[in-house]
Amino acid sequence: xxxxxxxxMNEYKIDLFDDEGNKQTVIHLDTVQIDGQDYVVCIPFxxxxxEDEIDEVFILKMxxxxxxxxxxxxxxxxxxLDRAYEEFKARNADEFDFED
Numbered sequence: 001x002x003x004x005x006x007x008x009m010n011e012y013k014i015d016l017f018d019d020e021g022n023k024q025t026v027i028h029l030d031t032v033q034i035d036g037q038d039y040v041v042c043i044p045f046x047x048x049x050x051e052d053e054i055d056e057v058f059i060l061k062m063x064x065x066x067x068x069x070x071x072x073x074x075x076x077x078x079x080x081l082d083r084a085y086e087e088f089k090a091r092n093a094d095e096f097d098f099e100d
Contacts, residue, residue: 038062039084
């Protein structure tokens with residue numbers, strides 16, 4: 001299953017739509033590149049923000065379609081996901097307190 005971002009993208013929020021048209025809004029934190037592939041790092045958007053409680057992170061592979069739009073797809077390779085997350089942590093160590 002893939003998720004698409006098409007419209008509704010502002011500075012930090014992205015509306016993701018699954019194959020059935022269900023929408024989930026996420027906050028884009030960063031885009032990292034692993035082996036020439038871009039990965040988007042996001043967290044779920046919550047109307048009532050509790051900045052101390054982020055318990056879910058999405059790392060999605062960015063794929064360019066033939067028509068120039070992009071698709072965000074789940075990455076199944078756990079090693080790549082781990083590498084993308086480690087790159088994100090290294091790049092954002094000053095912004096976030098990471099728990100291991």
